[in-house]
Amino acid sequence: MPASGRHGRLLAEALGTAFLLATVIGSGIMGAKLAGGNVALALLGNTLPTGAILVVLILIFGPVSGAHFNPAVTLAFRLRGEITRLDALHYVAAQLFGALIGVWVAHLMFELPVWQLSTTIRSGPGQWFAEFVATFGLLLTIFGCAAVSPSATAYAVGLYITAAYWFTASTSFANPAVTIARGLSDTFAGIAPTNVVAFICFQLLGAGAALLAARLLWPYATADGRAR
Secondary structure (H helix, E strand, O other), X not given: OOOOOHHHHHHHHHHHHHHHHHHHHHHHHHHHHHOOOOHHHHHHHXXXXXXXXXXXXXXXXXHHHOOOOOHHHHHXXXXXXXXXXXXXXXXHHHHHHHHHHHHHHHHHHOOOOOOOOOOOOOOOHHHHHHHHHHHHHHHHHHHHHHHHOHHHHHHHHHHHHHHHHHHOOOOOOOOHHHHHHHOOOOOOOOOXXXXXXXXXXXXXXXHHHHHHHHHHHOOOEOOOOOEO
């Protein structure tokens, strides 16, 4: 757990998640505007800024809060005993708050109505399974870097999300806070609120599977020095 005070950690989680969502939504709006109806080009314009901002946010906020920006990540670290229950609850609250602020900031920048509900349907077994795969891979990336190369985490996560936008059918939400917030944006990156719960369920399943796999791949030490 980073040594920063609780208020600093929560501010880092809120700001980081806000910038992440502002980037996801804002780049989606800009990409759709400039792509001239070419969905592949719009998706590329959405993908590259998202991967890039993750590298930046993890580099600057990682030393402060651990740079979770994701309730699934926070839950996984709570289950590993690396964050207290109270801190985990506060982290999730900060992430959800930051995600909503980020969406509204993006809307304001592009002079769109602040309050929106998405009408983009993202549903079906393929997309649900894609969210399981996307979140499993994301958590495995984080755990693997933590075990073998912590300094590479920012770059690995940014590259993983950049790739997962394209190899998953769902374009890799992989984050419950992101999923909820994107339900409140009727733009390129939105998801209909009725589809949110299923996405989150499969994200949490993917995180749980990654937690089990990581314990086999990279056993981590307990406080008394024994491998778990």
